[in-house]
Amino acid sequence: MNAEAMPGYNYAYLDEQTKGMIRRAILKAVAIPGYQVPFGSREMPLPYGWGTGGIQITASIIGPDDVLKVIDQGADDTTNAVSIRSFFARTAQVATTTTTEEATVIQTRHRIPEAPLKSGQILVYQVPIPEPLRFMEPSESETRTMHALEEYGVMHVKLYEDIAEHGRIATSYNYPVKVEDRYIMCPSPIPKFDNPKMDNCQALQLFGAGREKRIYAIPPHTRVKSLDFEDHPFEIQSWDEACSICGSRKSFLDEIITDDHGGRMFVCSDSDFCARRVREQEGT
Amino acid sequence: MYVAVKGGEKAIAAAHRMLARERRGDESVPELSLEQIREQLSLSVDRVMSEGSLYDPHLAALAVKQARGDLMEAIFLLRAYRTTLPRFGYALPVDTSRMHIRRRISATFKDVPGGQILGPTFDYTHRLLDWDLSGHRSAEKDADALVSGEMDGAVEATQEAMPRVLDVLGREGIIESETSGPDSEPGDLTREPLTLPAGRSMRLQNLARADEGFLLAMGYSTQRGFGNSHPFVGEIRMGEVEVEFTPEELGFPVTIGEITLTECETVNQFIGSGDARFTRGYGLTFGQGERKAMSMALVDRSLRAGELGEEVRGPAQDGEFVLYHSDNVEASGFVQHLKLPHYVDFQSELALVRGLRRDSTDKEESHER
Numbered sequence: 001m002n003a004e005a006m007p008g009y010n011y012a013y014l015d016e017q018t019k020g021m022i023r024r025a026i027l028k029a030v031a032i033p034g035y036q037v038p039f040g041s042r043e044m045p046l047p048y049g050w051g052t053g054g055i056q057i058t059a060s061i062i063g064p065d066d067v068l069k070v071i072d073q074g075a076d077d078t079t080n081a082v083s084i085r086s087f088f089a090r091t092a093q094v095a096t097t098t099t100t101e102e103a104t105v106i107q108t109r110h111r112i113p114e115a116p117l118k119s120g121q122i123l124v125y126q127v128p129i130p131e132p133l134r135f136m137e138p139s140e141s142e143t144r145t146m147h148a149l150e151e152y153g154v155m156h157v158k159l160y161e162d163i164a165e166h167g168r169i170a171t172s173y174n175y176p177v178k179v180e181d182r183y184i185m186c187p188s189p190i191p192k193f194d195n196p197k198m199d200n201c202q203a204l205q206l207f208g209a210g211r212e213k214r215i216y217a218i219p220p221h222t223r224v225k226s227l228d229f230e231d232h233p234f235e236i237q238s239w240d241e242a243c244s245i246c247g248s249r250k251s252f253l254d255e256i257i258t259d260d261h262g263g264r265m266f267v268c269s270d271s272d273f274c275a276r277r278v279r280e281q282e283g284t
Numbered sequence: 285m286y287v288a289v290k291g292g293e294k295a296i297a298a299a300h301r302m303l304a305r306e307r308r309g310d311e312s313v314p315e316l317s318l319e320q321i322r323e324q325l326s327l328s329v330d331r332v333m334s335e336g337s338l339y340d341p342h343l344a345a346l347a348v349k350q351a352r353g354d355l356m357e358a359i360f361l362l363r364a365y366r367t368t369l370p371r372f373g374y375a376l377p378v379d380t381s382r383m384h385i386r387r388r389i390s391a392t393f394k395d396v397p398g399g400q401i402l403g404p405t406f407d408y409t410h411r412l413l414d415w416d417l418s419g420h421r422s423a424e425k426d427a428d429a430l431v432s433g434e435m436d437g438a439v440e441a442t443q444e445a446m447p448r449v450l451d452v453l454g455r456e457g458i459i460e461s462e463t464s465g466p467d468s469e470p471g472d473l474t475r476e477p478l479t480l481p482a483g484r485s486m487r488l489q490n491l492a493r494a495d496e497g498f499l500l501a502m503g504y505s506t507q508r509g510f511g512n513s514h515p516f517v518g519e520i521r522m523g524e525v526e527v528e529f530t531p532e533e534l535g536f537p538v539t540i541g542e543i544t545l546t547e548c549e550t551v552n553q554f555i556g557s558g559d560a561r562f563t564r565g566y567g568l569t570f571g572q573g574e575r576k577a578m579s580m581a582l583v584d585r586s587l588r589a590g591e592l593g594e595e596v597r598g599p600a601q602d603g604e605f606v607l608y609h610s611d612n613v614e615a616s617g618f619v620q621h622l623k624l625p626h627y628v629d630f631q632s633e634l635a636l637v638r639g640l641r642r643d644s645t646d647k648e649e650s651h652e653r
Contacts, residue, residue, distance in 0.1 A: 049621025
């Protein structure tokens with residue numbers, strides 16, 4: 001794709017009025033951490049479910065001085081990440097990078113980078129279903145009331161039922177968190193492995209759900225606690241194996257099937273983290 | 285080393301080239317022109333305009349062509365373009381009683397002022413494949429159809445004013461009057477998120493953009509017992525209406541164009557007893573979209589169950605269910621996003637399921653000991 005601006009379209013695709021509306025929603029979201037702010041989500045030239053909420057947030061906050069990184073499943077080279085990155089390279093002529101530390105804005109689907117985020121960075125999450133109570137209560141009017149009244153009993157009951165049935169909390173991704181001791185929030189479908197990275201994070205975390213028309217946020221240095229019980233504390237996934245490429249034992253690993261006889265290998269899901277470790281090991 | 289995830293950019297570019305080739309098909313067959321699509325696949329164009337919420341037959345034809353005839357994809361293309369367009373203001377409400385009628389029927393009265401006009405309808409065709417259409421029709425045949433079509437048109441030109449059937453009932457006071465309700469300033473669904481409970485103007489906007497198949501199934505479900513509203517088709521009319529707009533600098537309305545509309549008004553289950561009166565359902569589409577307009581009227585009426593004090597027993601009466609699931613651009617995107625990579629979530633679930641199995645094996649083993 002060429003890097004020229006798209007004729008007939010505004011900088012970063014969205015018109016300035018729309019960006020203003022989205023920025024106001026973001027400000028409100030930052031002011032009330034974890035609260036889902038309804039916003040006038042637009043139809044984007046990418047389908048719903050492909051990250052339209054995250055794309056609208058990125059389009060509203062990005063400027064010519066930004067450096068953008070886009071990841072999907074932790075990797076910069078998955079097709080959808082490539083597609084979104086080229087969308088912004090094309091519509092906003094923005095510099096792009098795959099290096100976590102270099103980026104000012106990181107749009108992500110399903111992962112938080114392994115490298116710690118810094119002050120001044122913004123992490124934009126793509127969110128499919130923003131409502132953490134949705135699968136316990138299908139009605140939006142009901143769940144909004146439950147949030148308003150801080151009526152979160154159903155969530156604890158659900159987690160308790162998991163323990164009763166399976167001996168542990170059977171949620172491995174999209175694991176609910178409580179933000180600043182007030183709102184229960186969906187972290188988007190990141191693995192629970194990533195949940196601790198949200199807590200007291202130095203970067204601003206913004207969440208966009210395009211189809212559901214909601215924006216929410218975790219400002220820097222905000223307390224984010226994964227829900228648990230005293231006798232069943234929250235714990236993250238671990239692997240018996242190390243990354244086959246860089247040997248990491250502390251990153252989230254993807255499993256890759258290598259043959260049809262049960263052969264498999266494990267590699268870092270964060271491709272930038274993995275490549276950097278390989279470079280360091282090679283001494284370059 | 286595992287490299288299958290690399291090269292996404294090249295793969296995407298190659299996929300786009302293949303798509304373009306498939307869209308064109310066999311190059312020995314002449315390429316479709318937008319005019320051909322607009323004129324000969326006009327009902328596709330109408331549906332794309334309706335659900336794409338943009339009245340522009342030329343752009344809709346382009347979208348149909350670009351989408352290889354996939355109407356939902358075409359609707360999506362049109363929507364994504366529409367959302368970037370500036371707003372100049374609101375047109376005046378169109379007056380469908382002043383419609384230049386091409387089709388107009390009532391199922392509630394044998395005859396109505398202005399008469400029943402079948403117009404261009406599939407209704408009484410026998411669904412037998414017309415082999416004549418499979419090859420090139422003879423010029424003679426086309427000319428025949430054209431001439432007789434013009435003669436039919438002559439009748440149409442002499443039409444008198446055609447009051448809407450429900451307005452006739454309305455004068456008798458036997459049907460509820462159509463009011464704009466408490467939300468007299470209509471909202472704009474494409475600018476503000478849907479809030480619940482949604483007012484009628486928001487509901488009607490949602491239904492007007494809604495997927496035809498979804499509305500058809502919802503309307504059908506009410507007929508089969510999931511919230512019956514006892515509908516009669518008071519009137520269906522299709523034809524051209526003028527769109528008027530008042531530019532600020534002029535201060536008076538000017539006609540800015542003409543659009544084709546299909547409108548359906550249903551007469552439904554009455555309320556009250558001493559002052560008994562029928563209730564209404566309303567459906568409207570761009571172009572010729574009778575199936576959708578009728579379905580929309582059924583669903584519009586169903587969604588009024590709450591306000592009319594009826595028991596909510598079917599999905600079509602549940603505003604949240606209908607309004608949140610009616611949009612095919614949203615639905616198609618979210619259903620199909622499942623084909624995007626979910627390695628990380630699946631890996632998490634794998635680890636969980638393996639862990640649960642290990643726990644249970646451990647337990648069994650300690651049991652056996």
